[in-house]
Amino acid sequence: MDTSNEDSRPHKRVKIEEDNTVSQHNSKPPTTSDDNMKEIEVGINTWMDSSRPVFHGILKKRYTDFLVNEVLLDGTVAHLHSLSAKPSSDSKIAASTTISRAPDRDDGHKGSGKDQSAENTVNSGIGGLVRQDEGHVKSGGAQISEEDQAKLVEHFSEETVQELISLYQSILESPEKKSREHPIVRTSFTSDRSVRPLIHGDIRRIFQSKIDSATDNDGVLVLTAASRGPRGRGGDQQPKGRGLSWKERGGDHVHFNLYKENKDTMEVVSFLARSLKVAPKAFNFAGTKDRRGVTVQRVSAYRVEVNRLAGMNRSLRYAAIGDFTYEKHGLELGELNGNEFVITLRECRLGADWDQLPEDQKLETAKEYLSQSLDQLRNQGFLNHYGLQRFGSFMSRTDTVGLKILQGDFKGAVDAILQFSDVALEAAKSGDTSTLVGQDDRARAEGINHFNTTGNLNEALDKLPRKFSAESSLIRYLGRQRTDYLGALLSIPRNLRLMYVHAYQSLIFNLAIGERWKLFGNRVVEGDLILMHEHKDKEAQAQADQDVDADGEVIIQPGEEDRANDPDTMFDRARALTASEAESGAYSIFDIVLPLPGFDVEYPANALGQWYKTFMASEEGGGLDPHNMRRKQKDFSLSGSYRKVMARIGETYSVEVHSYADDDKQFVKTDMDLIKESKAQNGGTSARASRDATTTAKDENATENGKTNGAGEEEAEAEDKPYKIAAVLRFQLGSSQYATMALRDLSRGGVQAYKADFTGGR
Incomplete structure (x- = not known):
């Protein structure tokens, strides 16, 4: 990435829906926004506490208002520290030395800003973690600590x-010895993707990366000695033109932090692969990150030279x-614990008399409301x-x-993916610059329409931006076989085509949450589901509550399929609570899960x-049977999974x-800002040190309320602008939990995203 001052980032997005945001200081936001209506359509229609007043604010007015940093498995937060090609001598410290901490606080909340680096620093050597405690695995023999043995027993049979x-x-x-000359261990493995990475990580840690773990085509976990050959992991084959082997360097995979602004993860990874002339599958990551923001995540590349990777910073724009x-x-x-969010909300307001309040009272009121809201997100979820x-x-x-696919209406599914807005097409044809439609949306509409009207495959693909891979795949396939709609769907990259049927499951889950809340609220009731592997300590009591025969033996009631010998039951199986268990107080609402069909x-x-069965069978639900989700095509055959009813912040x-008065004022520095600062100081301060100073130091004019005392007033007086209120929130969420949903509950729907250019017409 060009870090020069000339390469300025796109600071803010084009605002086009004036009615849904607060553009004037004295304007009152609408009670129901476009986003609110969209949320209702996808089942987000329930409030935990409908009595709270609505707190209004604008999200993502600038890209730098939404910072997302990956939380790694060891709890550290990924930050970009250095663009240097020189690899760190410590295999994990580059990810992030310390838990990224919250700014100093004066309100008594957790996360008060105390430095946790000493207790959170990860001690590791090249090629794998090294335990630094008394239970350290010694190199002279297979001595596993009791704690680690207990951890293994949680995962596998004795x-x-x-x-x-x-x-x-x-x-x-x-x-x-070669890998194949050592024993091979095979065992059943969980299908829960949230659990698998943790197990792989425990195996690598406990056995010092000397045991490889992989899943075969039948879902069986195969554990073998780590390969020593030239083609295996950690082998001795030398990198081309270099003196050190991959093994001597620490391994075949180069891990690095990816920083990006307003870009999709795959967009940057695909660019790297094309530029380096390697297959995209050479790159792996733990999860995709939000496009509309500034994000940092860990990525790995298989046998790609560090110098070549670092050299890509000269070509990357708005990424590094x-x-x-x-x-x-x-x-x-x-393979991550979640994400840390640093979110700036602009033009905050609360209550009908907001404009009449003095500045100090606005600051105090906003902070009190948001502090209480964050407490609720932590304690009540x-x-x-x-x-x-x-x-x-x-x-x-x-x-x-996804519903059309599950119904077997493959033509309908293809038509739905290729649907576009007439407004976007008209803007593309007329070249009208006054119509606020994004260039990508115009090009998408024009490319699809050209294919529909002319059938010309190549010309349509030339018009269609590369980022629309699903549409490109369909057009490319249908250009050869016009009526094979199933084949066209199967030509879409697997991760994308799975997204459609999984989205239908997500819709049902969202609606089920609302129905459960309406029926039971936050009470634990008979028939609620819990994950079995999370409550082993309570299983003994659960067995005591079951029926017994004349000899005192527990009577096991068989299900449709016998899973008695299936070790996976300890990971991703759920069971219903009995009435006595529900009333015992041993389980809370945070233990309860709902199924994805x-x-x-x-x-x-x-x-x-019964609601699942009734709703899914209805016209609105698609006329489906929740117990019959098998399809002839494997990718469209849904086994289902579980998701917690409640989430909570860290x-x-x-x-x-x-x-503030200046709408372009930036309240939080990005990792790239800190790197630029460090360079400007001629290396006098590292990016990490700059971050620590920025995070802990308060503005020299700040008061205990956290306001920029006087700064807003001076700007307003100088430019004759009314001052506004902004709030900076910092919190962590687990993987697959949505910050937008946390903000929705925090503000009771008052926080709305700043509208970008026209996207699709919904």
Whole structure:
């Protein structure tokens, strides 16, 4: 990335829907916005506390108002520190040395800004984590700590654990042997993608990266000695033109931090792959990040030279990579703990008499409201809805496409994906610059329409922006086989075509949350589902509550399919609570899960279970049977999964409030801002040190309320502008939890996204 001052970032997005945002200081926001209506359409229609007043604010008015940093498995937060090609000598420290901490607080909340670096620094060597405690795995023998053995028993049967330890002993005793000469351990493996990365990580940590874990085509976990050959992981094959082997460097995979502004993860990764002339599959990451914001995440590349990667910073725009390390393993999807958000809300207001309040009172009122709201998000949680991002941004929602696929209406699904707005097409044809329609949307409409009217494949693809890969795949396939709609759908990259049917599951889940809240609120009731592997300590009591025979043996009631010997039950199986369990107080609303429809899930054994069947069978639900989700095409055959009813923010959170008059004022520095500052100081201060100073130091004019005292007033007086109120929120969420849903509950729907250019006409 060009870090010169000339390469300015796109600071803010084009505002086009004046009615849905607050453009004038004395204008009153509408009670129902376009986003509110869209949320209702996808089942986001329930409030935990409808008595709270609405807090209004604008989200993402500038890209730098929405900062997202990945939280790694060890709890550290990924930050971009250095663009240097020199790899760190510490394999994890480049990701982030400390838990990114909240600014100093004066309100007694957790996350008060105390430095946690000492207790959160990860001690590791090249090629794998090294335990620094008394339970350290010694190199002279297979000595596993009791704590680690207990961890393994959580994942596997005791027999499998013993086989693993024997395999490790064999590796330590005969390190010269090839991988295939050591024992191989096979065991059933969970299908829960949120659990798999944690298990892989525990195996690497406990066995010092000497045991590889992989899943075969049958879903069986295969554990083998890490390969030592020239083609295996950590092999001795030398990188081209270099003296050190991949093994000597630390591993075949180069891990790095990816910083990006207003770009999709795949957009940057695809550019890297094309530019470096490597296959896109050489790159892996734990999860995609929001396009509309500034994000940092960890990415891995298989056998790509660090110098080549670092050299890409000269070509990247609004993106950068750095903090390189060599590792033995690449990243896997889901291999993260969540994300840290630093969110700036602008033009904040609360109550009808807001304009009559003095500045100090506005600051105090806003901070008090938001502090209480964050406390509630931590202690009481919020409904764990899927956010609007899950359902797409064009005329046909992704769940609508998914329903047509599940109904077997493949032509309808293709037509829905290729639907476009007449407004976008007309703007493309006329070249009218006064119509606020984005260039990509114009080009998309023009490309699809050209294919529909002329059938010319190549000309249509030339008009269609590369980012629309699903549309490109359909046009490319239909240009050869015009009526094979199933084949066209299957030509879409697998991760995208799965998105459609998963979006239908998400819609049902959102609606189910609302129905459950209406029926039971936050009470735990008989028939509620819990994940079995999360409550082993309570299973003994659960068995005591079951029926017993004359000899005192528990009577097991078999289900449709016998899973008695399935080790996966400890991971991703759910069961219904009995009446006595629900009343015992041993379970809270945070333990309760709801199913995403599928053929291999349990449904609640109460009125909500019947709701699934009734709603999905209705016209609105698509006329589907929740117990019959198998389809001839494997990717469209849904086994189902579970998701928590409630989510909550992490223990560390904070809020600051500011007054301002300049709409372009930036309240939080990005990682790239800090790197530029460091360069301007001629290396006198590292980016990490700059971040710490920025995070902990208060503005020299700040008061205990966190306002920029006097700054807003001086700007307003100088430019004759009314001052406004901004709030900066910092909190963490687990993976697959939506910050927009947390903000919705925090403000009772008053926080609305700043409208970008026209996207799809919904």
